[in-house]
Amino acid sequence: MISFDNFNMTDGSPIYLQILLYIKRGIIAGIICDGDELPSRRVLSALLGVNPNTVQKAYKMLEDEGLIQSRTGAKSYVVVTEAKLTEIRAELLEADAMEAVAKLKQMGVSQEEAHGLIDKYWNGGE
Amino acid sequence: MISFDNFNMTDGSPIYLQILLYIKRGIIAGIICDGDELPSRRVLSALLGVNPNTVQKAYKMLEDEGLIQSRTGAKSYVVVTEAKLTEIRAELLEADAMEAVAKLKQMGVSQEEAHGLIDKYWNGGE
DNA sequence: AAAACTGTATTAGTGCAATAATACAGTTAG
């Protein structure tokens, strides 16, 4: 069963997207694997303190991407092929790295300073 | 006059926040300086293709933070003291670096790989 | 078989971001 223990939900972006990305990043990290059982819509919504429809929206998008499999009445499972794994890994790593680089460059940070910032905040920061 | 030439507006976050951050990051980079003239609400809204009220909301927040000065009928100007500069630099660098680190760690990326990603996307990517 | 779970769907309502259309007051340029 997938764990949502260190799920945060504080960045202001739509909750259904946060759930979607949490699962995608977990798959990329290898923490969430092919065949893993997902918490039901109702259970996860109660766990996160959000509406079941919000979870359903995230799950629906994951299913449309072929990353989970659902069928009425039964539990939902993760479906990850090697192809999809490399696909979403490239997609998310590129998106996140480019976003961070763009922001830092816009603030006039040098490449070396960027490395320093990564190191500074990698283990707690400060 | 402040330039909005490489303003992007594609990340899905509220536009008034994007404008606010664009100006803050410009100040941190030293591209936007104390005394600089801001485009008027109407001019900038036309330039970005958004509603004047959206620009006004961003400008209003900047004024509440003391980073710009407005007065009815006249143009608006940037106001930056050394203290405020160091304050927002710490605020934004910390926020952006921590966000990037959190995302990469969540994907199981190592510290060394993170450095590699920064380098890869620093100059165009690929 | 019955109970307790699953997924799925629908309808209604709230809040915020953004647009649209004005209006008014003060400043600046010709």
Next chain:
DNA sequence: CTAACTGTATTATTGCACTAATACAGTTTT
């Protein structure tokens, strides 16, 4: 002075994220 700009304010409307309350169909457990 007048015209053309500034900032500021108001009201109405749209769209989306999210909540709420159901309902129904299928599966699993006992």
